[in-house]
Amino acid sequence: MHLTRAQLSWICYDMANAAFALIVRTVYAPLFFKGYSAEGMDETLATSIWGYVSAGAGLAAGVIAPWLGSVADANSGRKRYLFFFLFLGIVATLALCLTGRGDATPMLIFYFTALVAYMASNSFYDALLPDIAPRGASDKLSSLAYAWGYIGGVIPFLVCLGVSLLLKDSPGIAFRFAFIAAAVWWIALAVPMFRLVHERKRPASRKIGALDGLRKLWRTGREIGKHRDAALFLVAYFLYIDGVGTILLMATPISVDIGIPADWLLLTILALQFLAFPFTILYGVFARKFGARRMLYTAIGVYVAIALLVGLIPLCDSPGAKRGIFLVAAFLIGTSQGGIQSLSRSFFTRLIPNGQSAEFFGFYNIFGKFTTILGPLLVGFAGWLFASSEIGIALLAIPFLFGACLLAKVRLPSERRRGVCHG
Template identity: 35%
Template sequence: MSLLRRLFPTDRAQRAWCLYDWANSAFATSVLAVFLPVYFAKVVVPPDGVTLPILGLAWHTGASSLWAYTVSLSVLLVAVSAPLVGRVADEKASRKGFLLLCVAAGASATAFLAACGPGDVFRTLATFMAAYVAFSTSEIFYNSYLPHIAVASARDWLSGLGYAYGYVGGGLLLAVHLWALAHPTLLGLEDSAAAIRVFFLSVGIWWAVFSVPCALWLPKGIRRVREDDSHPPHLFSREFWAVYREIAAFPGALLMVCAYFFFNNGIQTVIAMASMYGATALKLETGDIALAFLITQAVAFPGALLLSRLAESHGTKRVLLVSIGLWCLIVLAAYKVDTAAQFQGLAACVGFVLGGSQALSRSLFSRLIPRERSSQFFGFFAVGGKFSALLGPFFFGLVQDLTEEPRSAILSVLFFFLAGLVLMWRVPEDD
């Protein structure tokens, strides 16, 4: 019974918090990681690629690199706005309102992807960007709730449990999508491309429906009192840039952001580019790629919980260092992948370390910051994460365009994991 109570929190706020991972992980899995990159490469983009006018030059690029550049541009928008949005949420005690606004925008844009078809290159990318920005911004407010709904000793477990819920929820919907992809005519759909468009619509509905508990049960944000909060900071104000200086008073948190900047670079590049790499470089079928990500989801659930339990007994920082080291080995192994079976085996390895790496990073950072300013500081945490998600896919696409060799792009990811490992070593020990 004790384990059941830990898996199903009795506190309604904690339950709603976990269910939001269940809700939005469907976008991260079925849309971002699996079906949209493959659909974009095989259906939307012409076989000979597209030519972009850049600084008066004609830059010809294919689906894989164009996807990488778009992911980078999307996260740039989030990274620039994250500290400001986080601070405003703290000042005005409006984190729940911001979270629900992101849910509405993201779920709607995801559903609208169903209207994008062959040749709709830039409409597809613009719609995806809207959904991705809403998804990423919502995570700022979602993460910032952690120190307000759980005591310090319970955060490792709750953080890992949130990711575990996400992997189960996203995995369940992905399993349904995988079955539908194999039997589109049973659902009255013309082909697999039509099925994938329906998947986009279903993800939007899933995201919205399972976010309802957040609206009902999450508490409003704790208001941070300022001497003068009648003029909320804006992008070009001195107050806004003062936010960046404030984190220097917490060197552990600043170092954590820097370490996260690098190793999350690699993680986000793997997530964003794996299915595109499988579709374009390895020529894998959509079903094989979807199965690989379903395996990742299945393994990630026990992986997140196991690493969270190990962190409770051996220390969050130590376990996080081990997980980053495992990521380095995974990248080296990815260089040699050739078959669908190898791709799926590597997906299982990714699943084991994925949830734990992210959950423990979130938990460790929450201990290095002042509780009453969590939204503001998690905005900085998002900067580290989102700017890294910007650089990783960008360099992946650039290396691929310059070398015309996808495997060289894979090795470029290793640098970010190694840099993150070195910096994480210097982060203060957690309690």
């Protein structure tokens, strides 16, 4: 597949925000919170609070993105809103450096802000995909972006890992270096996209404001209800991808709870990035051969296995057995994490009416792409009720399976023309 400069620049942004996703969201922020900000707090309680904050950020981003998406679509302003949330996310990430031991509240406020900005910015980034890729090429381009995103996240993560090892006796400095490195990488690799990716202009129409955007959002919500397959996919997507995001968000705090050493965790996450790169590309290749829907079924099945494996951890008395299960689950995450996200994104582009990509992708985020809501609440509730966050992860198998069932009922436009039904 020959890539244009605009497509390469769009992929480059996936590499840019991968630094935040891996360094801040997945590794260093939860470790910083558990080890420093929440010092003296019960570990299970701290994990539950982390889950509630993550769910709240997902809900906030899910409300903001479609509202501003409706304005951006009408005003051809997707890149402007993307830049705003990118800037907000970078400032909030750098602000994490100002917190220290026992500063749980300010740390959570800054993290919440950064996570909302990251999630919202990705809504506008995704909405640019239809502008640079013919529909027939969206599966492969989306998969390539996710695959290179893993490599993009690994490069600064390797630097942060090296600094962490060198500053083993000064972990506070290592954490702050990681937050700065993630912010710098995020903004630096975002530059090509702002220069070379051009969104399609809509036909001349009246510019709309924020209040108009709310009215337009309401109309879009009603319109999505008329697009039966888009609406059905969004519900299915929420059910399965929310679990994917939950596992990503909660893996680090849960690993601390079950006694996984920090160096084990960091090396495991590093290995997963290299594993995810070829598997994400393979998902794109197999999607062209077997269809994106079948590969999504495959990925959902893998995540059901992951959820059930994590649920077995509380039953193990041996630390070695717990580590073994953790490593197997981590390996399975590496094989399917990129594939399920990239193919979901490209699958959804085929269901969007022309000229409404930012609005529809805003709703897409409400229903789960980067907004994890249900899963963290389940984990937090399980931690409170059973004193075991792992049980909350095991419960995710249920929405995963329901999501797969609803996905089977979604028909693409080409299937409707042929009268094909997967239900």
